[in-house]
Amino acid sequence: MKTEIVNQSSSYINGQWSATDEKIILQNPANLSTNIKEIYFASPQNAKKSILSADDAFTKWKSTSIDYRISLLKDLMSSLKKNKKSLSQLITLENGKTIKESTGEVDAAILEGNYQIEFLMHNLYESIENNKLYYEPLGVALLITPWNFPLSTVIRKMIPALICGNTIVLKPSEFSSLTSIFLFELIDNISLPNGVANLVLGEGSIVGPSLMESSALKIVSFTGSTDTGELIQNEIGSNDIRYQAEMGGSNALVIWDDAEIEKAVEATVASGMACAGQWCTGISKLVIHENIYDNVMRSLIKAVKNINVGDGSFTTTDMGPLNNLPQLNKMKNYVERAVEQGAEVIIGGESIKSDNKDGYFFSPTLLSNVNDRMEIASEEIFGPIINIFKTKDIESAISFSNLGKYGLSFSIYTADNKIAETFIKEIDASLCHVNLPTPYRDVAMPFSGWKQSGKGIPESGRFARDAFTKPKVVYSDNS
Numbered sequence: 001m002k003t004e005i006v007n008q009s010s011s012y013i014n015g016q017w018s019a020t021d022e023k024i025i026l027q028n029p030a031n032l033s034t035n036i037k038e039i040y041f042a043s044p045q046n047a048k049k050s051i052l053s054a055d056d057a058f059t060k061w062k063s064t065s066i067d068y069r070i071s072l073l074k075d076l077m078s079s080l081k082k083n084k085k086s087l088s089q090l091i092t093l094e095n096g097k098t099i100k101e102s103t104g105e106v107d108a109a110i111l112e113g114n115y116q117i118e119f120l121m122h123n124l125y126e127s128i129e130n131n132k133l134y135y136e137p138l139g140v141a142l143l144i145t146p147w148n149f150p151l152s153t154v155i156r157k158m159i160p161a162l163i164c165g166n167t168i169v170l171k172p173s174e175f176s177s178l179t180s181i182f183l184f185e186l187i188d189n190i191s192l193p194n195g196v197a198n199l200v201l202g203e204g205s206i207v208g209p210s211l212m213e214s215s216a217l218k219i220v221s222f223t224g225s226t227d228t229g230e231l232i233q234n235e236i237g238s239n240d241i242r243y244q245a246e247m248g249g250s251n252a253l254v255i256w257d258d259a260e261i262e263k264a265v266e267a268t269v270a271s272g273m274a275c276a277g278q279w280c281t282g283i284s285k286l287v288i289h290e291n292i293y294d295n296v297m298r299s300l301i302k303a304v305k306n307i308n309v310g311d312g313s314f315t316t317t318d319m320g321p322l323n324n325l326p327q328l329n330k331m332k333n334y335v336e337r338a339v340e341q342g343a344e345v346i347i348g349g350e351s352i353k354s355d356n357k358d359g360y361f362f363s364p365t366l367l368s369n370v371n372d373r374m375e376i377a378s379e380e381i382f383g384p385i386i387n388i389f390k391t392k393d394i395e396s397a398i399s400f401s402n403l404g405k406y407g408l409s410f411s412i413y414t415a416d417n418k419i420a421e422t423f424i425k426e427i428d429a430s431l432c433h434v435n436l437p438t439p440y441r442d443v444a445m446p447f448s449g450w451k452q453s454g455k456g457i458p459e460s461g462r463f464a465r466d467a468f469t470k471p472k473v474v475y476s477d478n479s
């Protein structure tokens with residue numbers, strides 16, 4: 001039962017591991033007959049206590065020097081690097097993504113954390129002529145994160161929040177408790193003062209309201225689905241709590257008739273099927289110019305057929321299972337509804353076994369005959385399903401790409417810069433790509449969303465400082 005990778009199994013509050021009575025058994029999504037570990041979810045009382053501990057620790061922590069905070073967080077980044085292999089294995093075990101994808105996530109988290117350390121070291125104070133501008137911490141920050149990038153979405157928020165002088169409570173997804181426990185074991189080892197960083201495990205609907213009821217809470221930084229983001233915003237209501245959110249996406253990739261087909265198909269598979277389609281900047285919509293439609297489809301079907309679905313811990317696996325049962329049920333439901341509405345399953349569309357093992361495996365799926373009246377054209381799919389739309393005019397390609405309430409990522413494949421410019425100008429998305437797959441790429445840039453994909457100041461790139469601080473200007477007559 002016990003995984004060798006983590007020793008602890010509970011929340012971490014005020015420097016103590018705090019078990020409760022509520023025990024949960026975690027399963028391996030690639031092999032449902034294997035239980036990974038028993039862990040304890042926090043009670044609402046634990047949740048309240050975590051905010052109070054963070055509040056108690058705030059006054060002292062904000063008065064520490066930036067050099068001190070940076071030296072501690074540099075130690076944390078070094079221990080992430082030192083433990084990269086175990087951490088990647090743990091992410092694969094708990095999340096299902098392939099070991100290559102997990103290792104990529106750990107690398108990306110280290111890169112992002114180190115960027116914030118370097119940037120904030122020099123940018124929490126400015127002097128403009130005689131006037132001084134200080135970026136002051138807000139207080140207690142509640143960080144709520146999803147399961148699909150269980151380490152990088154946490155590091156993205158945690159490092160800038162702490163360096164800026166805030167104290168934190170992390171509420172990770174109930175589906176990524178182990179990765180968070182691992183991270184907090186490393187935090188425990190770097191001797192961060194008690195209460196500065198707290199971990200609350202559990203379901204959002206159970207611990208969420210208790211976490212948000214205290215007036216000590218000054219900011220909620222959320223990453224997750226748009227529905228939950230809206231719920232949390234309602235929960236905060238008119239309380240004086242800053243709110244910033246990174247939410248869902250329904251992203252498109254367009255292949256125009258002058259595109260390099262092999263390169264575009266490779267990007268389609270990478271953008272649509274990486275992490276079994278469970279990443280916010282992955283694509284669920286593919287727009288193909290009718291002049292090259294047959295050629296693209298031939299090459300795409302071949303590439304998708306070659307995807308080896310299986311246990312992510314095997315190096316021969318290209319695509320792991322979905323993370324959890326609701327995810328698997330959602331995919332079956334999307335395909336069923338799309339077919340009812342006239343879409344055609346070209347390949348995939350069903351749950352499968354791998355090596356005869358029951359896991360949350362779903363076959364990589366291509367759906368054609370999709371049009372702008374179908375629900376799947378505007379919803380977030382968040383799985384290995386690509387909806388294909390054939391067109392020959394730019395207007396309908398743009399309007400199909402912009403369908404729905406999301407505005408996160410987009411890519412256009414074309415050899416013509418003018419066509420690329422026309423698309424980029426009209427697309428409602430914050431991350432736009434030309435002849436490139438659709439992920440977040442540059443740690444100095446904001447990772448944010450337009451429309452209902454994002455809210456408030458992004459907590460990433462050079463914007464992180466503004467998300468986690470308030471400015472104080474000092475005008476002085478003293479020289």
Ligand code: NAD
Nearest residue numbers: 145146147172173204205208224225228246247248249280
């Ligand atoms: P989710 O919305 O179900 O859960 C996100 C977090 O919110 C979890 O920790 C969950 O426990 C918590 N939560 C749920 N209800 C809550 C409540 N009432 N109060 C407080 N917390 C609550 O999302 P998920 O399934 O974990 O993750 C997938 C989603 O995340 C997708 O929509 C994806 O697009 C999005 N995502 C966005 C980005 C981005 O940067 N834009 C990055 C990664 C994932």
